[in-house]
Amino acid sequence: MKVQSSKFKVQSFSFILLFTAYCLLFTVCGCGYTIHGKKSLPFDSIQISKIENLTLEPKLQDRLHNALTEEFLKQGIAVHPEAGYKLSGTIHLFELHVLSERSDIAAEYEVIIKGDFRLVGPSGNIKEFKNIGSPFIVSFQSSDLLEDVLALKELASEKAIRDMAMEIVSILIYPVIK
Numbered sequence: 001m002k003v004q005s006s007k008f009k010v011q012s013f014s015f016i017l018l019f020t021a022y023c024l025l026f027t028v029c030g031c032g033y034t035i036h037g038k039k040s041l042p043f044d045s046i047q048i049s050k051i052e053n054l055t056l057e058p059k060l061q062d063r064l065h066n067a068l069t070e071e072f073l074k075q076g077i078a079v080h081p082e083a084g085y086k087l088s089g090t091i092h093l094f095e096l097h098v099l100s101e102r103s104d105i106a107a108e109y110e111v112i113i114k115g116d117f118r119l120v121g122p123s124g125n126i127k128e129f130k131n132i133g134s135p136f137i138v139s140f141q142s143s144d145l146l147e148d149v150l151a152l153k154e155l156a157s158e159k160a161i162r163d164m165a166m167e168i169v170s171i172l173i174y175p176v177i178k
Contacts, residue, residue, distance in 0.1 A: 045083040055094035067165035084122030091115040111156040134163035
């Protein structure tokens with residue numbers, strides 16, 4: 001009798017666990033979220049063509065190229081020079097804004113980076129994306145020496161570039177439902 005009772009408890013627990021997982025999955029998927037597999041991606045490889053930097057901030061194009069490569073690889077998309085899809089772009093804005101001051105000394109700064117990008121498909125169709133940047137406010141605090149401010153600016157710029165790369169990749173691979 002005890003064997004059947006413990007077997008019934010295990011089956012009941014398994015049923016409740018599966019039912020809960022199903023309900024959670026149904027709830028999440030019913031709210032606009034979907035699970036995307038590698039097969040649902042619009043392409044499996046991409047070429048990152050020229051990234052042009054029209055700002056006075058040096059090396060932004062190289063840093064964005066590296067961040068885009070890393071982000072595509074994270075999403076399961078290979079980066080090849082012979083790929084059918086080609087991404088190119090221009091970074092046209094790099095700004096450092098003062099967000100707050102203490103005793104007439106800048107204490108908090110915001111880094112803003114924006115660019116225009118285009119994706120050319122194998123059939124020649126072109127999709128353009130204007131004024132893409134980090135979807136988040138990227139800021140840092142410092143009222144120290146100038147070299148400390150510059151070091152923190154570099155770290156914040158790197159974060160803004162990585163956020164920009166994530167935004168570009170997500171625009172390319174996740175369809176927007178209208």
